[in-house]
Amino acid sequence: MPVPHAEKIRELSLEEIASLQPWELLDLAIPRGKRQRVAENIGVPYPTLASWWKDPQDGGGTHDANGRRGLIYEFVSLILAVYAQSPDGAWLIHKWLECQLAEADSIQGRDKLIEALRVADEARTLAERIIEITGGPARNKP
DSSP: OOHHHHHHTTOOOOOHHHHHHHHHHHHSSSTTHHHHHHHHHTTOHHHHHHTTTTTTTGGGOOBBBOBBOOOOHHHHHHEEEEHOOOHHHHHHHHHHHHHHHHHHHHHOOOOOHHHHHHHHHHHHHHHHHHHHHSSSSSOOOO
16 A cells, blocks of 8 residues: 555655755655654654754754754755765765665665666766767757
8 A cells, every 4th residue: 555655755846856945855754653763763862853854934943952953954065065076976975875775775675766776877878978979969950
């Protein structure tokens, strides 16, 4: 039986995902009923984790009681700082994260993500080769 929470996530468009604030992302990504376990897995008290998915405009905060920002903010800051110095390095971190998630999916018996990553990697290599051979991306002809 489909999980309503997972269906809602899968229905999001790229534009909707891109427009999410980090606190909204966490609120959507971590289902109620699983949040305590997530807090335990990353070694933070539940109230600390809970502070990271509250809307700052509604009196919530993106900081915990000690003034620390949520991990998602720190991770995004890291990626953007790496990107500023080495765009390829930031994309490497992104690709590594995709591989970690694909491996976790595979452990769950879902091999589609890892296969999709392999196909996407092959397609990207082929596209880069075509662009190299043709001297640039395809253009619409008048």
